[in-house]
Amino acid sequence: MQYRSIIRILGLLIVIFSISMVPPAFVAYWYKDGAGVPFILSFVSCVVIGFLIWYPNRQYKAELKVRDGFLIVVLFWIVLGAVGAIPFMLASNPHLSLASAMFEAFSGLTTTGATVLTGIEFLPKAILYYRQQLQWLGGMGIIVLAVAILPMLGVGGMQLYRAETPGPVKDNKMTPRIADTAKHLWYIYLALTLACTLAFFLAGMSWFDAICHAFSTVAIGGFSTYDASIGHFQSPLINGICVLFLLLSAINFPLHFAAVRGKSVSTYFRDPEFKAFLAIQAALIFICFAVLLHTNVYSSTAEALNHASFQAVSISTTAGFATDGFAAWPLFLPILLIFSSFIGGCAGSTGGGLKVVRVLLLFLQGIRELNRLIHPRAVYSIKLGRRPVADRIVEAVWGFFAAYALVFVVIMLLLLLTGLDNITAFTATAACLNNLGPGLGEVAANFGSIPDASKWLLIVAMVFGRLEVFTLLVLFTPAFWKD
Amino acid sequence: MQYRSIIRILGLLIVIFSISMVPPAFVAYWYKDGAGVPFILSFVSCVVIGFLIWYPNRQYKAELKVRDGFLIVVLFWIVLGAVGAIPFMLASNPHLSLASAMFEAFSGLTTTGATVLTGIEFLPKAILYYRQQLQWLGGMGIIVLAVAILPMLGVGGMQLYRAETPGPVKDNKMTPRIADTAKHLWYIYLALTLACTLAFFLAGMSWFDAICHAFSTVAIGGFSTYDASIGHFQSPLINGICVLFLLLSAINFPLHFAAVRGKSVSTYFRDPEFKAFLAIQAALIFICFAVLLHTNVYSSTAEALNHASFQAVSISTTAGFATDGFAAWPLFLPILLIFSSFIGGCAGSTGGGLKVVRVLLLFLQGIRELNRLIHPRAVYSIKLGRRPVADRIVEAVWGFFAAYALVFVVIMLLLLLTGLDNITAFTATAACLNNLGPGLGEVAANFGSIPDASKWLLIVAMVFGRLEVFTLLVLFTPAFWKD
Ligand SMILES: [K+]
Ligand SMILES: [K+]
Known part of the structure; x- marks a missing residue:
């Protein structure tokens, strides 16, 4: 293991991450919310900590092996989660304990979106912005992780997505290939974020809210600047925009890239994971809608459809935004939606869960076993498309x-x-x-x-x-x- | 599909099953509990129904194919469950609705042991005996099903236990082989039942209770003649006997057979599933014991060990007997035990759940994947022993x-x-x-x-x-x- 090279990289990483403390400081300055100092302190802390870690190891630049990859990926997230928690502890509102601050930061970076905070709308704008930005940065990390790094490491069958090379990846090509993949996919990520921001703004959000919610929508993060989440806006149009961008963000990003490069929408419909994803979403929306109508939870059909589609997509893509407490929905709907989050988004997206392609493979294996029982002598192979x-x-x-x-x-x-x-x-x-x-x-x-x-x-x-x-x-x- | 041959067999089966109504009728006569008539009526019903199903199809004696096996196995259980429910509907105490009677009968035959009845000790002895006998007969069926039939059908990886023939089984040898396997394993089942009855009697049960509880112990069924289940006896000795016979009954029956034939206890310890089973049981007992001691649920260490070992074995082997409501145990113990029932007994036993050998294979596959991540070029095969x-x-x-x-x-x-x-x-x-x-x-x-x-x-x-x-x-x- 190239321990000192790994430590050197982590030091650099923390220094680079310090830059993420600058925009919230500007937000604090802009809104005069008084929360600027903790971000300036966090910025300085990150630079100092990063430098102290990097400096003694600056000579160690050994090329990393695949096995180092596991350690570095895990440390990346742990280190960023830890330093990401600093502002929550330094700020006076909220002034969180270590456990709570870490929870909030990890929840942001991993795009989980669980929060320990209440009275969110009364927090300083800088803190609000910082939380959303954590999710957005986390989303960027996840895409590269899922598309470029985990397939190289061979985790969880994601070799499926490893570009044509069947054997183990040659060590000396690792870094440039990751950088190249990252660049292409981040363009898409950025384009989605910009489009989502603009759509939210045009639908009536302030620029601040539009940017913040675009961050957490495209990252499928689920953080909001209000306790009532997207429900705060009471706008079916905003709900619809959110659903659209959640669906787009839950799609395999290399598939987006292929569709954009080929300038062809049909690219999507040749992808078995995409088709399964759409079918799952449609089924969930239909079930929620039918049960809500039948049990008269909402006064109008339009309202039932609005909430059904929003909550089904929000939970099953693992965003976790709320319009209306789905936990209080009747019968099996709360558990159904929680179960659907085990499926989650497509592989190579910002969604969580097991990922659609894996569940599809499990399902196909189940079908294969049934067929083998009926025709024990036949040979069945599992096919995606x-x-x-x-x-x-x-x-x-x-x-x-x-x-x-x-x-x-x-x-x-x-x-x-x-x-x-x-x-x-x-x-x-x-x-x-x-x-x-x-x-x-x-x-x-x-x-x-x-x-x-x-x-x-x-x-x-x-x-x-x-x-x-x-x-x-x-x-x-x-x-x-x-x- | 040989539909009419299958129907003929089902008719015969019902006629044979009618015999199971005779012992409860004798119990009713012996104890003068007044519940004899429903069993005589049930006996007559079964003979008539069976005859009416058999007679028009008596000429159809086609040799059954593997695929017929699926249908016949499913119909066996459904038909027996249905006719097994008749006494519960005909009796005056209990006088159950269709759904409840079916629930009780299926719960008996499948050795589930869930009951819809309360005030069990106030029911006629004949009914009590019949419920326990249902479980015992169910257990006999399950062993043959698990050891001889499902492996032939190729269900759930149980080809693992198919005697040396690697290819599909030749159709014309099906019936004699099943009969031969059944005979050998039923001797063991009978021996366990007799030993368990005797042990319960010597430990202080009445002969009636001893027979009834031996039936449901060896079948890992869990029905009892008391609402308080085995807890009624308030006897650590009886609890210990029950634990011993549950453990014996949850072991793969062909393994028992091999050990008996080879006159060697070491046969058991060469079996990987047996070792995993013992390890799981020991771990569960230890965890329950430690938590109960730590939280002072019981006043003495001996009492804590008694209840811990009884409930851990009873739930994890899927018997479901109770001494003391484990549902009220502290912390995670209730959920831990419910989760442990997913593992269940060994394959080819009367226990339920996924079966130890399958969980062991899943675990070994998990280990293999970890090893493959560390050494991507190495070849790993999964081995049992x-x-x-x-x-x-x-x-x-x-x-x-x-x-x-x-x-x-x-x-x-x-x-x-x-x-x-x-x-x-x-x-x-x-x-x-x-x-x-x-x-x-x-x-x-x-x-x-x-x-x-x-x-x-x-x-x-x-x-x-x-x-x-x-x-x-x-x-x-x-x-x-x-x-
Ligand atoms: K989320
Ligand atoms: K049971």
Whole structure:
């Protein structure tokens, strides 16, 4: 392991991350909200900490191996989450404890969107902006992670998305390839953000709200500048815009890139994951709409459709925005939506959960087993569209599923140990592991009231979810640290 | 499909099953409890119904194909469950509705052990005996199903246990082989039942209670002749005997057979599933014991150990007996035990759940994926003991896992639709799909208070669980009914 090279990079990373403290400082200056000083202090802290980490290791520039990749990816998120928490502790409003500040920062960076704060609209604008920006930056990181880095590391069957090279990636090409991929996908990310900002503004938001909500929409983050979330605006048009951009952001970004480059919308419809994603969304919206109509929760059909489509898309893509407390919806709708967040967005998007393509592969494997029972002598291969999927990849997806289930159960049991009730523990684990945000029970609105021990556990859940479980799990094996 | 041959067999089956109404009639006569008539009527009904089904089809004796096997296995359980419900409807105490009677009969035959009855000790002895006998007969069926039939059908990776023939089984050898396997395993089942009866009697039960509880212990059924279940006896010795026989009954029966034939206890310790099973049991007992001690739920260490070992084994082997309401135990213990029932007993035993060997394979696959991440170029195969497991079997286990999860989610959502609350719906689904028995929430003690619609759904869950999901699921595919 190239420890000192890794430490050098982390130092640089913190210095670069310090720049993210500058825009909130400007926001504080602009709105005269008095929250500028903590961001200037955070900026200076980051530069100093980063420099102190980088300086003794500045000579170590060894080319990193694939195995270093696991460690560096995990440390990236942990280090950024930790320094990202500094402003929440330095500010006077909110003045958070270590556990709460870390929870808020990790929830932002992992685009989980669970919050410990209430009375959000009364916080300084600089803090509000900073939270949304954390999600937006997290989203940028996630796309590169999902599209370029995890496939190289071979995590969770994502070799599926590794460009044509079937063998292990040659070490010396790693950095430039990641940079190239990142550049192309960030253009799309930026374009979506700009379009979303403009649409929100034209639909009646202030520029500040438009930028802030565009950040958390495109990142599928779910943070808002109001306690009532998007529901604050009471606008079906804004809800519709949010749904549209959530759907766009939950699509595989390389697929966007292929469609843009080919100037062809039909590119989307040749993608099996995209088709499955649309079918799932349509089914969820339909079920919510039908149940809400049938139980007369809303006074008009239009209102039922508005809330049904918003909440179905918001929860199933793992955004976690709210218009109206879906936790209070009748019958099985709250649990259905929480379950749907296990599917989540498409792979290579900013969405959380298991990812649509993996669930699709699990489903196809189930179908294959049924067919094998009926025709034991026939040979069935699993295909995505017309492309057969190697058994190796299906196995990796199964391993991912098993690890996900194991991590889920362990974290949920530990949460019960910290004193949460059954439904809170279950949904809080789902909300954080799927990077969704809101749960049910005690955490339906926010995570402020749970014990610190629960918060730390949920931070671990967020990181497990965001790093697709295996990236973090592999660090716990003795074999990883050998030779 | 050999429909008329299948119908002929079902007719015969019902006639044979009518014999099971005779012992309860004798019990009624012996105890003069006045419940003899319903059993005589049930006996006559079964003979008449069976004859009417058999007679028009008596000429159809075509040799059955593997594919007929799925249909016949499903119909076996449905038909026996249905005619098994007759006495509960004909009796005056209890005089159950159709849904409740079916629930009780299916719960008995599938050895689930969930009950709709309260005030059990005040029921006629004949009814009490009949319920226990249902479980014992169900257990006999399950062993043959799990050891001889499902492996032939290729369900859920149980080809693992198919005797040395690697290819599909030749059709014309099916019946004698099943009969031969059944004979050997039933000797073991009978021996366990006799030993358990004797042990219970010597520990202070009446002969009636000893026989009844031996039936439901060896079948891992969980029915009792008292509302307080085994807790009625307030005897650590009886608890210990019950734990011992539950552990013995949750072991793979062919392994028992091999150990008996080889006269060697070391046979057990060469079996990886057995070792995993023991490790799981030891871990669960330890965790329960430690938490109960730490939280001072019981006044003495001996009492804590007694209840911890009893409830851990009773729930994790999916028996579902109770000494003391574990639902009221502190912290995560209730959910931990409910989760442990997903693992269940060993394959080829009377236990429910996913089965230890499958969970072991899932775990080994998870480890393999971790190793592959660390050494991408190495080749890893999954081994049980020293024997490598074919990828084909691991895939079947994954398919099983996916189907189990899908059935779980669908049934749970439908239960919420029938009006159950979240924790009741979740644990009721787990309790019935895992053939466990008791749940938490509204169904912690019994299932009498839930709506009829919920009962029907849970009957479906029991059958799905007992038939290892795929046997029933395959009937819902159009391909099954073609050609
Ligand atoms: K989110
Ligand atoms: K049971």
